[in-house]
Amino acid sequence: ADTDYPDLDATADTGTEVKAPDTADPITSEPSLFPGPPGEDDPGVGAGGAGLTTPTGNAVVNLINLLVARGVLTQGDAAGLITQAEQEAVAAAHAGENASLAAADAAMAGDDDIVVTHIPDAVRSQLRVEIKEEVLEQAEEDRWADGINGKPKWLDRFDFFGDIRTRYDGTLFPEGNDTTGSFPDFNRINRGDPFDVAGYEFSPQLNVDEERHRFRLRLRFGADINLTEGLRGGFVDKGFTAGFRFASGSDNSPVSTNQTLGGEFNKYPIWLDRAFLKWEAGELDHIFGVTAGRFDNPFFQTSEIMFDNDLGFDGFAIRGRHNLRQNMIPFINAGVFPLYNTSFDFAYNQPDKYPSIDKWLYGAQFGLNLRKNTDIDTNWAFGLFEFDNVEGKLSDPYLPFTSKDQSNTDHTRPSYAQKGNTYRPIRDIIPDPLNNYGTTNQYQYFGLASKFQVLDYQGRIDINVFEPYQISFLGQYARNVAFDGEWIDSVAVNNRGPIDANGNIGQFEGGGDAWNLGIQFGKGEMRGRGDWNAGFGYRYVESDAVLDALADSDFGLGGTNMEGFTASFGYALSPEVFINFRWMSANEIAGPPLATDLIQFDINAKF
Numbered sequence: 001a002d003t004d005y006p007d008l009d010a011t012a013d014t015g016t017e018v019k020a021p022d023t024a025d026p027i028t029s030e031p032s033l034f035p036g037p038p039g040e041d042d043p044g045v046g047a048g049g050a051g052l053t054t055p056t057g058n059a060v061v062n063l064i065n066l067l068v069a070r071g072v073l074t075q076g077d078a079a080g081l082i083t084q085a086e087q088e089a090v091a092a093a094h095a096g097e098n099a100s101l102a103a104a105d106a107a108m109a110g111d112d113d114i115v116v117t118h119i120p121d122a123v124r125s126q127l128r129v130e131i132k133e134e135v136l137e138q139a140e141e142d143r144w145a146d147g148i149n150g151k152p153k154w155l156d157r158f159d160f161f162g163d164i165r166t167r168y169d170g171t172l173f174p175e176g177n178d179t180t181g182s183f184p185d186f187n188r189i190n191r192g193d194p195f196d197v198a199g200y201e202f203s204p205q206l207n208v209d210e211e212r213h214r215f216r217l218r219l220r221f222g223a224d225i226n227l228t229e230g231l232r233g234g235f236v237d238k239g240f241t242a243g244f245r246f247a248s249g250s251d252n253s254p255v256s257t258n259q260t261l262g263g264e265f266n267k268y269p270i271w272l273d274r275a276f277l278k279w280e281a282g283e284l285d286h287i288f289g290v291t292a293g294r295f296d297n298p299f300f301q302t303s304e305i306m307f308d309n310d311l312g313f314d315g316f317a318i319r320g321r322h323n324l325r326q327n328m329i330p331f332i333n334a335g336v337f338p339l340y341n342t343s344f345d346f347a348y349n350q351p352d353k354y355p356s357i358d359k360w361l362y363g364a365q366f367g368l369n370l371r372k373n374t375d376i377d378t379n380w381a382f383g384l385f386e387f388d389n390v391e392g393k394l395s396d397p398y399l400p401f402t403s404k405d406q407s408n409t410d411h412t413r414p415s416y417a418q419k420g421n422t423y424r425p426i427r428d429i430i431p432d433p434l435n436n437y438g439t440t441n442q443y444q445y446f447g448l449a450s451k452f453q454v455l456d457y458q459g460r461i462d463i464n465v466f467e468p469y470q471i472s473f474l475g476q477y478a479r480n481v482a483f484d485g486e487w488i489d490s491v492a493v494n495n496r497g498p499i500d501a502n503g504n505i506g507q508f509e510g511g512g513d514a515w516n517l518g519i520q521f522g523k524g525e526m527r528g529r530g531d532w533n534a535g536f537g538y539r540y541v542e543s544d545a546v547l548d549a550l551a552d553s554d555f556g557l558g559g560t561n562m563e564g565f566t567a568s569f570g571y572a573l574s575p576e577v578f579i580n581f582r583w584m585s586a587n588e589i590a591g592p593p594l595a596t597d598l599i600q601f602d603i604n605a606k607f
Helices: 059-069 075-108 121-142 153-157 186-190 485-489
Strands: 158-172 212-226 230-232 235-237 239-247 271-283 286-295 313-322 328-340 359-372 376-388 423-425 446-448 452-466 469-480 513-522 532-541 562-572 577-588 595-606
Touching: 059 075, 153 158, 186 446, 212 271
Parallel strands: none
Antiparallel strands: 158 212, 158 595, 212 239, 230 235, 235 271, 239 271, 271 286, 286 313, 313 328, 328 359, 359 376, 376 452, 423 446, 452 469, 469 513, 513 532, 532 562, 562 577, 577 595
């Protein structure tokens, strides 16, 4: 600061007192630059508010004193400026010393010497902090610590997720259910050795009269894997992703991941539940995707009357949606899914093999999402689902000598089923003296009596005018257009009415229609403690409207040929933990009387 202003008086550096002249300047009548000690009539101002008694060695301070003496500055303003000037003078003095040292070092240095200029401690500390931050940022960006901290770079592509659910499951059977043997367990029959319908043993039967109380567990753990990202073709390309999920389960049922506890402390199996590759292009409401492998249900649905929520689809699917204009978004979902692939060595115990009869599901769904601001959001969908070769086929006439002799249509029976669909015998056994003309050794399997080609209509209306709560109305109607009740009546072995007074078998009572109506109220998604929702629904599902193997596994203990209601309530204990209560009451539509009540209480945790 001293270099910015020249000395105002030659004696400024002497520190001696300079008194005012005896006679004032007749022109300016200004006080002396350095007045003497203040008296009663001259208060004066010095540094820090003291009187001006002596000049200083700082020209800026002297100038400030002069301005105070002339009344340009107040004492408070002068004190602040003088403090700042003194600090700058000290810093300049240090800088001058450093410059002198640097000049001396340079003067002594030779041509090959390296001159290092002295850096103040404060500057050194600041540089140290900045260099450290820069190194750490570069290390994080380049993953220098990979392999050292135990987290390889490829793990950044994984998004892990999972959930655990514990459940109390109480199954109650009201009085009046038929217990005379009217409910064969076709799934158990078809998955084991054929049943001898002419024998003395009772066929496997479903439980319709004894209540059961089970404690069940569900564990699911998986990951979504990001494989590529980028820009292509003028729109955002989400690129390739992959995913997998493991799940618990008492067996390999396609519609349940529940593990019933109480296995004498034995360990429980874990199943591969999902594994897929996916490619997607676009963003938000303009997107197209292709998925292959085993994946979640690709179709929009409002209930489980056709597909259980746990059902995984094997095969190939496409999904797309495009915003035609504001608040109007059409969408399409379609796919090809193998349901059953003929065993490579069928029939395994014969030298000549039988032709394949593979089963497929072809599905296509067209829908429209309509919105009115954020208050009303609706979705409507129409779909056609062709189940190819799922019906049982009568075999060529043959004579089984043992239960191991296979027919050429044994593989048309369902490999998995629940209950409700209508069945027919699929072995054309020749009456022969070896089977006492059809009265012994009648080893039989059973296949589905109906073909399945399902037209499906669904709708959902979400109303958000009661924020933070949402009210939703849901509906679904499905019709099996391939259902032929007259033909099924000629072959059906179940879903019949009572035997008449003349001993004639009852008429076939099954049907091919299904519908569901529901209402939900509360939080659309439970994300915080205290969030809740409640729901009520009523369904009517005739015997052969849909495949019982793939339908809801809980209502009426799973399958079709049932009507009744479901009431539910859920409550969030935290953002990750919530409880749920459900009561389901079902009654059979066709066939002998059967009623089932199911109570479920769940504790769910997601992570």
